[in-house]
Amino acid sequence: MSLRRPAKNQPKKFEFNSSSMDEAKKIISNYPEGKQQSAVMALLYIAQKQNDNWIPLAAMKHIAKLLDMPYIKVYEVATFYSMYNLSPVGKYFVQVCTTTPCMIRGANKLVEACKEKISEDENMLSSDKSCSWMEVECLGACVNAPMLQINDDYYEDLDKEKTIEIFEKILKGETPKPGSYRGRLNTEPENNRKTLMDVKNA
């Protein structure tokens, strides 16, 4: 819940950098004249990406001014959706799926790994402030359970050891290879397929 309320320590200033601004302008131009406010959700997401995965109040003000809408309206949207983080979450933002299929396949081990390697509690920054983790609901990769998401990438078919390996890499600043950690390609069956044998490219 704490991510849905603005953090106490807020940066004084926020402005879109040139690449974010280009992206934002492109999105705004999708909407007809006078309906620019529709772009607010996309712009919040761009701001979140630019600012290490969280949205400071200054960014909300910046967006409100850009779209000519009251601050409170942007604030309402930002607090409504759970995927907007309003407090710092670390440059590497780890989301561990703990919904039923992942839970059955041992998601709690992944959570243990998070507690050991990153921080004691959810949404707490790691000691070097580069990383934080949280439990989330289904991320839609149940076939490759258990899994977790780091920023934009999915890491699948994990267990505790592999998770720890991944965390060690990211804490060193490297980007581990995304995808299955049991050598699968996407969601293919594990020991070769058993059905549709006669179709070549199935």
Added chain:
Amino acid sequence: MPKLKVNDIEVEIDEGLTVLQACEKAGVEIPRFCYHEKLSIAGNCRMCLVEMEKSPKPIASCAMPAAEGMNIKTNTPFVEKARKGVMEFLLANHPLDCPVCDQGGECDLQDQSMFYGVDKSRFKENKRAVPEKYMGPLIKTQMTRCIHCTRCVRFATEIAGVSEIGAIGRGEDMQITTYLEEAMQSELSANVIDLCPVGALTSKPYVFEARPWELKKTETVDVMDAVGSNVRVDTYDWEVKRVLPLINEDINEEWISDKTRYACDGLLNQRLDTPYVKYNGKFEKASWDEVFKIIKSKFENASKDKVCGFVGDLTNMETGYIFKEFFDRTLNNSNYESRSDNRFIDNSERENYIFNSSINGIEESDLIFLIGANPRYEATILNARIRKAYVNNKTKVISLNDVGDLTYPYENLDGQTQSIKTIFEGSNEISKDIISAKKPMIVIGETFLKINSAKHLFNLIKTFLKKNNKFTDNWNPLNILSCDAATVGNFDLGILNNEINLLEELKSNKFEIIYLVGQDNLEFNKKNEFVIYQGSHGDKGAEIADIILPGSAYTEQDGFFTNLEGKIQKAYKASYPPGEAKEDWHIINELAEVMNNRKLFNDKDELESSMFNYIKLQQETKNLNHKEISSTNFQNEKLNIQLKDYYFSNVIARSSKTMIECNNSKINLKSTGTEG
């Protein structure tokens, strides 16, 4: 026009109404929390559920458009069950702390749960708790009580025009708050207290003061500005506890400004409760007989034309009239004046000093041109009407000056009087706009009337409008925006002197005796004048006085006030004057008796009928004696709108602690600069 049945009563309704409105027309009461006539439809409280034939589920009547042939039932067990269910959910997270809640006794939730609710709850879990929010010095919050009807959010966005309240979070975590808990920057903010159907938003200055059933309620009018909002004054014994709006669709609809509502604690402070006489620079208490005797001897020793009188901004018309009679009949002189500045008023016609298009007319207008006026601070309720016109009809608003945020967009010009001249000589884009507008409104503020070329420009504006046939049988485009409650009434009574400039003479110390009735705004250096001050509060006027006659405030005497549109309304006595203080007309009547052994009027009725005869006669003669005014010279100057401090515009507001807090909260906001 669609016809439908409500509980088997056939009703015919206008196109576009909702089922709830149709039910009301059929005389059926529908419980509701989120629905409010003046606000947009939200449909989120679900209390107004009714049964509709052929619908398997109950429908929210407030959001359902009424259509031909509907068969609505509101008294079936199905509806009763639905309402009970909704009420149970609403109460699940409501703290039920009615005994310590200020809304108790006038709470919609309390009333409706008695009617439609169940007597016990099945909710055994922990209730949610929401932290209190800061919403400024007027609104106390207890957000755990909130049922999320969002009336306050819609009011702030739609009526007040300040989008500062919103609902953050979602589901059980949803909270109503102002942006980052800053005070709401609106002069209408306290109306959300009336709108709140529960005790989530209550009045901070009135907290734990009284229960609604202990209070005596008096319906009267407000005097904080010239709009004349209809209000209800609630008193507990002598004290005015609170002021609430009354519905008057022609004037204030159902809103009042914060000043109207909260300046009432100024009625308890700084009051003059006994006559005083100044000996050696110190005030000493005296009796009425003593002060009257002193005044009599002073008047007798002074020469007739060395006496002058000034009437103030909150004085009711009876007082004004008897004051004038006192000068005309007892003192035989006409040195009386109600203006406290050199403003131009041509009172040969009534339309020259009232708001002719009327407040309702604002909604019909298609072009509003503000000259030297800031309606947001000079007449808050009227500004809300202009905003309403803008929201509904996209009415074009032009202002000569940039006057800051008016809660609606407007085009602003350079503020030079030369621009007025150009426009009303007809050689400008805006002149064309005015000519092509069907119902233009020219709103002239007091600031404009104070400039040197006011007379020239005023006549120019009027001639221009006449020439272009803007004066029709049902439309008068000329509007004067007065700021004070007594202004128009005093002009109707002719309490002004266009022959001699009394203010100039006062400044050059030509008078021996000055009689002030509630007049605190005069600027002059006192020398040897003998000043009599009659009024309710110890303010600037009383400070310079040699004799103080304690009068009454507007809640303590019956009295007429004419609002800026020229509507005469009566303010009723809700309380009584403190200590030895008397009603104002009474004091002058008694003084006249002391002077001449004869009262001016036998009683209040005689005074009233005489006053109305006088006004009637004036109107008739004014229409006959209309004379063309000679033109005067023009000189270009910059119009600077000088506002009296909004929260300190009159003696009552200046004595109010709440107004000081309001003022401070605005100053804080400015200095932190958080709004940028």
